[in-house]
Amino acid sequence: xxxxxxxxxxxxxxVTEYFAAPTRALLDWVQPLATQVADLRRSxxxxxAKLDPLVEPYALRMLELEGVPVYxxxxxxxxxxxxxxxxxxxWWQGADRQQLVLASQTVNKEDIDYSAxxxxxxxxxxxxxHVAGPYVDYLCxxxxxxxxxxxxEIEGERIGVAGLDLLVAAVEKELTPRFMALGHxxxxxxxVGRVVxxxxxxxxTGDSVRGSRxxxxxxxxxxxxxxxxxxxxx
Amino acid sequence: METxxxxxxxxxxxxxxxxPPASGRHPHRLQGSLFQPIGDEGRAELVERQLVDAIxxxxxxxxxxLPSEADLARSLGVAPVTVRxxxxxxxxxxxxxxxxxxxxxxFVADHADPLSFTREALRASSRLALRDLGAHYAAITGACVRxxxxxxxxxxxxxxxxxxxxxxxxxxxxxRRLLDDIQIEIVALSQSARLTREQMxxxxxxxxxxxxxxxxxxxMTRQSEHLAAVVDAVExxxxxxxxxxxxxxxxxxxxxxxxxQSRLD
Numbered sequence: 181x182x183x184x185x186x187x188x189x190x191x192x193x194x195v196t197e198y199f200a201a202p203t204r205a206l207l208d209w210v211q212p213l214a215t216q217v218a219d220l221r222r223s224x225x226x227x228x229a230k231l232d233p234l235v236e237p238y239a240l241r242m243l244e245l246e247g248v249p250v251y252x253x254x255x256x257x258x259x260x261x262x263x264x265x266x267x268x269x270x271w272w273q274g275a276d277r278q279q280l281v282l283a284s285q286t287v288n289k290e291d292i293d294y295s296a297x298x299x300x301x302x303x304x305x306x307x308x309x310h311v312a313g314p315y316v317d318y319l320c321x322x323x324x325x326x327x328x329x330x331x332x333e334i335e336g337e338r339i340g341v342a343g344l345d346l347l348v349a350a351v352e353k354e355l356t357p358r359f360m361a362l363g364h365x366x367x368x369x370x371x372v373g374r375v376v377x378x379x380x381x382x383x384x385t386g387d388s389v390r391g392s393r394x395x396x397x398x399x400x401x402x403x404x405x406x407x408x409x410x411x412x413x414x
Numbered sequence: 415m416e417t418x419x420x421x422x423x424x425x426x427x428x429x430x431x432x433x434p435p436a437s438g439r440h441p442h443r444l445q446g447s448l449f450q451p452i453g454d455e456g457r458a459e460l461v462e463r464q465l466v467d468a469i470x471x472x473x474x475x476x477x478x479x480l481p482s483e484a485d486l487a488r489s490l491g492v493a494p495v496t497v498r499x500x501x502x503x504x505x506x507x508x509x510x511x512x513x514x515x516x517x518x519x520x521f522v523a524d525h526a527d528p529l530s531f532t533r534e535a536l537r538a539s540s541r542l543a544l545r546d547l548g549a550h551y552a553a554i555t556g557a558c559v560r561x562x563x564x565x566x567x568x569x570x571x572x573x574x575x576x577x578x579x580x581x582x583x584x585x586x587x588x589x590r591r592l593l594d595d596i597q598i599e600i601v602a603l604s605q606s607a608r609l610t611r612e613q614m615x616x617x618x619x620x621x622x623x624x625x626x627x628x629x630x631x632x633x634m635t636r637q638s639e640h641l642a643a644v645v646d647a648v649e650x651x652x653x654x655x656x657x658x659x660x661x662x663x664x665x666x667x668x669x670x671x672x673x674x675q676s677r678l679d
Contacts, residue, residue: 293595296573316602316610324607372567374605386605388565 184413187364188400191409194358195368195402198351199328202248202344203309203404206330209238210342213255214332217339225263228270231255232279235270242344243277249350252280252320255332257340258304259295267292271320273345280320294319299327303341307331311405314348314376314385324348324386326376348385352377365412367394376407461490461500466509467619469522469531476527480510480520529629532622536671537678544675548668551616552661555597558613559656561604563648571649574599578645581638590625593637600644620667627670636666 216234220226235255242253252273262268269292271280294300297319299312309330317325329343359366359379367378373389389395389410399408468474480486483501487494501520504510509531510520574596581589594617601613628634640663647656 296577314605316605316607318598318602318610318614322607322611324605372569374565374567386565388567390567 184364184411187362187366188409188411190362191359191364191366191368191411192400192402194355195407195409196404198355199311199402199405199407202242202245202250202328202346203311203330205242205245205248206328206342206344207309209241210330210332213238213342214334214339217332218334227262227264228268231257231262231268232270236272236279238342239270239272240277243272245344249346249354250344251323251325251347251350252345253343254280255340255342256294256300256329258338259293261339267294269294269320273321292319299329299343300341303329303331304338307333307338311370311407313370314374317345321345321347326351348376352385362411363414365414367410369394369399369408369410371406458496458499458503461486461492461497462503464490465500465504466531466535469509469528474522476522477524478522480522482519528622529626532626533678536623536626536675539675541672541675544668544671547616547620548664551620552664554609554613554616555601555664556657556660558601558604558606558609559644559648559660560653561606561609562600563651563653563656565605566603566648566651568649570603571645574645575642575649578638578642586629586634587625589634589638590621590628593624593641594621596641596645600641600648603648623671624667627667627674630674637663640666 213234217226217231220230220234239254242250252271254269254271257265257268257270259267269280272278273280297312298315299310302310302312309328311326311328313326314324315327317323317327324347326346326348327343328346329341331338332340332342355368355377356379359368359377365378365380367380367383367389368376369389370376373395375383375385375387375389377385383392383394394410397410397412399410401408465474465480474480480501481489483494483497486497490497501510505512505520509523511523512518512520577592577596577599581592584592597617598610598614602610604610624637628637640659643659644656644663647653647659
């Protein structure tokens with residue numbers, strides 16, 4: 181059993197390490213993809229039929245990632261990047277690694293506007309990788325999801341984000357035992373105080389710590405990811 | 415140039431006998447569920463209704479080509495002969511036309527507009543069915559907004575309110591789509607995937623009626639006022655107000671529909 185300060189450091193370290201591997205995996209291909217997109221653009225207008233085959237091998241590679249329960253992966257184009265659609269998700273997901281086919285409620289299927297959603301908005305604004313969620317992903321996975329997204333750039337122009345989805349249920353199953361081994365109560369929260377995972381069964385994923393007992397406890401930032409841990413003695 | 419409505423599965427992907435799985439989930443996520451598997455009973459009437467729904471909700475537009483009979487059968491989980499029966503019936507109703515030749519197939523009739531389909535659905539429906547739809551929708555959506563009020567961060571409600579600013583610049587159809595999107599975003603703040611999925615199905619069912627009420631009644635602002643009030647309630651974590659306003663919105667919609675229905679022949 182660790183003392184509390186050590187437990188805090190360990191907990192933050194567990195989180196940093198957990199999200200670092202998939203983030204690195206995305207960073208490995210986002211620039212090569214951007215370069216390929218830039219080359220393609222020089223030879224003519226960029227459309228879905230040209231973009232999707234570029235993304236597919238990278239997406240499938242993410243779905244094969246060892247030690248990370250990746251549910252879906254791909255590339256989301258910046259609004260108006262493509263000539264034949266205002267918005268586009270080149271996305272593969274599920275056990276059978278199918279390409280996502282979206283029917284929006286609009287007649288013109290390119291009219292989905294994801295520009296305000298956290299997993300797009302934050303990396304496109306900050307230029308940095310971002311771990312978004314947990315949130316109900318009604319566009320892709322249809323489940324409670326954490327999305328890791330990194331922006332793609334061509335000479336300073338942000339052309340979209342490379343991303344992958346983790347199901348929160350899977351993250352819960354993987355992180356909870358690691359936290360419990362610290363012999364302390366560990367609660368992982370996001371930037372708006374929403375519980376991602378907690379060893380405390382009274383503390384539910386999805387609830388806010390706002391107004392709860394945990395609200396007044398110290399939150400310790402985890403390196404490299406916009407998540408905090410709250411660690412208490414049991 | 416052929417345009418086809420989005421099939422459930424990528425044309426090149428292997429179709430295996432196990433899908434769509436009886437336990438429910440498609441590998442693809444279709445917002446608004448364009449085609450839902452019908453199951454073993456697979457009757458032509460159900461296929462008919464699904465296709466009419468798709469047209470009503472704007473997934474299939476006037477003049478658009480339908481997927482092939484084989485593709486439809488696969489997507490809907492029924493036998494091709496059932497699809498054929500349904501297509502014949504829709505042709506007899508004047509909603510589909512068949513073109514022969516190289517670019518042949520079944521097409522949504524040119525004159526077909528979603529509103530006329532909704533009017534027909536309304537005419538065929540009953541007050542009982544409309545009120546029961548309202549009860550179902552209010553129950554699920556109410557549960558979602560209650561959780562949203564409890565769990566959302568004020569900044570998340572603010573985000574949604576910002577999106578509502580864009581309503582002013584849009585035409586009727588775009589407004590309806592944005593309001594539908596906003597309803598889903600509010601519901602997603604519940605943090606419940608199950609309830610959100612359930613609500614989205616009901617939203618898809620109610621949305622053509624909302625469109626119809628807006629178009630006929632001429633009062634375009636009522637829906638957005640209700641949603642803005644729900645967002646406000648979510649922002650200040652007022653669960654009861656969020657639920658009450660949702661219930662009021664549904665009541666008004668259903669009563670307006672019943673009133674419109676009684677004015678149809």
